[in-house]
Amino acid sequence: MNPLHQNPDTSNWYGRKSTEIEYWHQATISVNDLKFDTSAGNPKVGILGYAGEEGVKRNQGRLGTAAAPNSIRNMMGSLAFHLPQNCQVFDYGDVITSNEDLESSHQLISETVTKLLETKHLPILFGGGHDLAYAHAKGIYDYLKPSGKKLGIINMDSHFDLRPLVNGKGHSGSPFLQLAQEYGADFNYLCLGVQRSVNPKSLFATAEKTNSQWMVMEDFRLNNWEVIQEKILWFLDSMDQIYLSVDMDGFSSAFAPGVSAPSPMGFRPEFAFKVFELISKSQKVISMDVVELNPNFDQDNCTARLAARCAEYIARKVFS
Template sequence: MSEFHQNPETSNWFGRKSDSIEYWHQASISVNDLQIDSNTENPKVGILGYAGEEGVNRNQGRLGTIAGPKSIRNMMGSLAFHLPEKTRIFDYGDVITVNSDMESSHNLITDTVKSLLETNHFPILLGGGHDLALAHAKGIYDFLKPKNERLGIINLDAHFDLRPLVNGKGHSGSPFYQLAEEFGDDFQYLCLGIQRSTNPKSLFDTAESTGTKWMVMEDFRLNNWEVIQEKILWFLDSVDKIYLTVDMDGFASAFAPGVSAPSPMGFEPEFAFKVFELIASTKKLISMDVVELNPNYDIDNCTSRLAARCAEYVARKVFS
């Protein structure tokens, strides 16, 4: 067992009791020591937490995301289970950071994501800082490379997260910059919900130079759905597989106060879920994460509940 891994805690999953599997906590199976289930007969979800905030710390964000995975699991357990009857939910515990060694944490995440995809899991990663996206995406790239398939990354976020390294090190604001540097023309990135007030002009310049596609928050609204739908479908048509990453700070703070960088001007859950449904309907979505939940600033677990609903809804649509 790696020093950068913690086994899952069954106590994180709880909810209403019933004689049959009716809730997520009843369908979840805790697996120790990252012993990835290799049975390919039944559909399955692989949950991996990233209990890390070193990237947030390096990016001068509010600390607390380390507790994000536990809070999301706590809220997921009581959700009604509507996945196919034989679907299993495997909880593989959390990747942690030891002595600020974020890079070793990332290596373990990358290897685990690749293994989950190779064994027919739909990975759902729970953050943790958005630096998770670097490790998560690299695992998918590694999986797709032998297949010669093109990956597209869709990020619902208030920020591009295309900032340069700090003192030569990555952080929660740099994952997509690092991916662009490493993968060049294979880096296909669509960012939805960008807020001009939190992204200086230099980041828009970086977005241009890396071939990033985006929609600013003023355009990312329900009354503009036909344009949004066309842009997303065009992007989906240009790639073979999709990785979806959902930064909770993209939601308006009225719905998601418990984040590292809250904003009153984000998108609403109902609209985000419409986007999720569109992406999942193509059957190209193969992995997702939910990041930047900060329970220290949450109110009545509303952000944790929303993060859990995001994961549950996407999984339901992927397996429908």
């Protein structure tokens, strides 16, 4: 057993009892030691937690994200299960960080994501710091490399997360810069909901240099839907597969107070879910994550509930 992996705890999945499978806690099967289900035919979801906050610490954020995966599981278990009847859901536990060795955690996450895709799962990752995106995307790139398929990354976030490394090391603010540096022309990035107040001019310059695309929060609003839809559809049409990352700090802190970097001016849930539906309808979403939940600052689990709803909704739309 890998010391950086923790087996799932079935007690984290709970909810209303039913004689049939009607809720996520009933549909979810806990699997130990990363023994992936290799059965063919039926659709599958593979849940993996990232119980880590070293990247947040390096980025001077508020600590507490290590508790996020179980907090999301607790809220997701009671949600009604609307995936196809033959769809199987597997919880593969959490990747942790030991002795500040973020890089080893990232390596295990990348390897696990690749294996999940090879065994025909839809990976859904719960974080944890947004440094998860670097490891998550690397796993997808490794999987797609033999096919030559073009990967597009869509990040719903108030931050570009294109910050420079700290002392040569990655952190929760640098994942997409690391990917841009590593994959060059194969790095295709669209960031939705960028807020100028938390992204200095230098980051907009970095976004230009890395050929990133984005929409600032002032334009990422319902009254501008036709323009937003056109930009997203153009990006979707130019890609073969999509990795969707949802940073909970992209939401307004009125709906998501429990994050590492709260913002009062983020997007509203009903608008975000409209975007999720548009992206999911493309049938190109290959993997997804929800990140930056910080239960230490949550209120009545409202941010964890919203994170769980994001994961459930996207999975439901992907399989519909």
